[in-house]
Amino acid sequence: MEISQQTREFIRSHRTDDVRDLALHAKRTPDLDLPWALDQIAGWQTARTKLPQWADTDGIIYPPHLSMEQCSSEPTARYKAELATRLMASDGAPAQSDIAAHAQSEQSDEPHDTTISTTTADTAAPDVASAAPRRGRLIDLTGGFGVDFSTMARNFAQAVYVERQPDLCDIARHNLDLLGLGDAQVVNADAASFLATAEDADIIVIDPARRDEHGGRTFAIADCTPDILGMLDLLTAKAGHVLVKLSPMLDWHKAVEDCRGTVREVHIVAVANECKELLLVLRGQPDAVPVEDVTVTVHCVNITARGTERFTVVADAAGVHAVGTARHPDDAATCAANAESVNANAVCTDSTDGEPVAEGGPTGNAVGNPGNHADDGLPFRYLYEPNAAIMKAGCFAALSSAFRVPQLAPNSHLFISDTSVEGFPGRAFRVATVMTMGKKDLKRGLSGLTHANIATRNFPMSVSQLRGRLKLQDGGDAYLFATTDRDDRRIIIRATHL
Template sequence: MALHSHDPRIDMPWALDQIAGWRMAKTKLPQWATCEGIVYPPHLALEQCSSQITAEYKARLLQRLINGPSGAGGSAGNDKAPDVLVDLTGGFGVDCSYMARVFDSAVYVERQEGLCEIAEHNFAALGLADRIRVVHDDAERYLAQMKPVSAVFIDPARRDAHGARTYAIADCTPDVLTMQGELLRKAAFVVVKLSPMLDWRKAVEDFGGTVREVHIVAAGNECKELLLVLSQVRQSGERLQIVCVNDDQRFAYVAQGGGAGGCGYAVDNVDGNAVDNNAVDGNTVDNNAESLAVENERQKEADSAWQFLYEPNAALMKAGCFALIERRFGVRQIAPNSHLFVTEEPVADFPGRRFRIVSTMTMSKRALKVGLAGLKQANITVRNFPLAVSQLRKRLKLRDGGDAYLFATTDSSGAHIIIRAEKAG
């Protein structure tokens, strides 16, 4: 490449974009990276696009919606209407390329002409030219004139006119809150992709009762997307489904009650019983001093029996259904705000990381000396603890890495503790 850096026939910025794009695609979009002829956009567009994993998830989600009992595909049999998807914010086209495969046809809409040209070229390279029609237009304008379709996907840009990141739904472009009436007039289902930084309860409330499903999508234990499925206004008392996904881990439940957002109570899909997620746990608290003393003794006995520790995956942490996790898996929180769970017996299917507890220690010098004896390095996590990871690492004089895991937290009595653990099989 350096030999041709002064060759006027070579567009060096474009060539460098292609090299950088292919390198990123090898891990983010492996199927695209193996396809001959793919053209990659400038770095920002590629950085912001979905990964193959999350794009495939959205395709499966939409396939279930259109094929379900209340799907948009019309009557069964030969009279079934064609399933059509409209992606109103096409971008680089990754999401559209995967979602379109579960529809009879799709329309890709994008206001940037350069991205339209790249997408049209890439769809042809992927063998999707006959399935996806590319339209250079504004999302609001196209929505206003389009005919009703099976589903609409929209991913509002989370950057303002100056390129700064925005997170509030109303600050994104286009503003899906003002568009939702027209969206639901034109599609049986609308899937809205939002920033994973958003409070999903507030997002549900903002849409005023049109949200039927919330999908918190993580990959590699990092929250990537918040997806809302909109349909015509839900009936009073109808349950809202919450789905938490992290790689091959899936945890689903329904929520109802709790104000305008309809999210105060988690309902276990297994037995239908409700758990108040605003409570410390699923039990009634007796404020009688004698009862509290007995409870504290039981707590100490239970603490000494801790054998396994569980850390929920990023999607579950985002969902915040901690009381339901206790009920579903028979685990117990160390303390209300620790979001770490313990058991005496292993729980093989817990959706998160699983550890075997080696020892538990207080923050006294003597306890740390005994509990950390022989340890030179460790992976440190803090939950509801007064020190940041960097501060605690410096205090303990431990390097990062290794096979040991330290969880610094606050127990139910208010004491700061460190749990030393190793990964469980």
């Protein structure tokens, strides 16, 4: 790409400045490509937090805002790379040397194929690949900005980036060179037409655009582009595993149903307790097995600064079974897997109606109606709030069984215990007091408070309404959970974060 020296200097001098202010007040000159420079400044500013290793790499070219908005973050890209590596290992794909991989890429007859060469050292790229030989063949049918592709490609002997937008292909050629992926193939083609003539792959990745022709957001699989449901037969025939990235707003049950018996794994991925991605792993031919007879493993993952929280359930015709839970601080597993299973009649659902409730806890008290403790008068001492991935999955009965913590009430999605439970995938709190909404009880329970962090669960008032009613400012060390207990009483739980 030809970039004038003046444009480079403008970007370097103003990359921390406000882009809107620059657009209004920057001096225009013939040698300055201002629109392109503003895209680069805005892209770098986004990358500082979303893609810090990319932001630290000199010379990276950023696409327009929409592509930056839609691309994965580094944590979610690493997660997908690890997932792809595990799927490959489960298939036992043969290792190939880099020389053999390069020879195969030279002989490839993919349509519209462009092979990139580079001698740039792989020093600034995300460190996902291990020292093991690279294996298998990866095809990313919706390459986009290339964050997912560049992270996953390091573990494959062959990697093919496919993108229908020529400008994004040009950016990918440039950036992959800088990132040490010069042996990757960049193909400017439509996903469906490319797939029709492509060689088989071990992993195919597809991330359909979730915008309609007018730029509006879409969430249902059928409304996305390319048409994954129309490509199911070809996708599953061409690859050992198909990894589909979808909007976290989508109901995963509906996604599994739409994919007609091909879904083997569901991954709900949150970062810092905010759901970011819904991933499906497809395998097998559509309609070969009735949807109700397919076993689906649901992985709830929350990537945090302290480590990665994981909770896994298996949903099959017999019910939902909690098969594993762990926290991995600094990527090292420290919690043993839990093999508790839920009653066969349990249902994994993200509905708030009719959620199965574990009837007893560590103390043997009924959920939401435990007896007061003689020493402190509290009905329960600890409160647990599941992370965002589990909230999205809705497998609350499985969580209750796995950690032996009863739900406070069927629709509260809060859990309680008398003793501290280690490794719960979410936030844990020490209860200070439990109060009703009566004036005297509120005065007692809120004594000394001027600030509080307020959350509502199955409660008739919003957070802002409740904050106004209680006359409390936001923040501080106190947490208030307003909810409805099992006896249909409105209560507020005051607690401190552990």
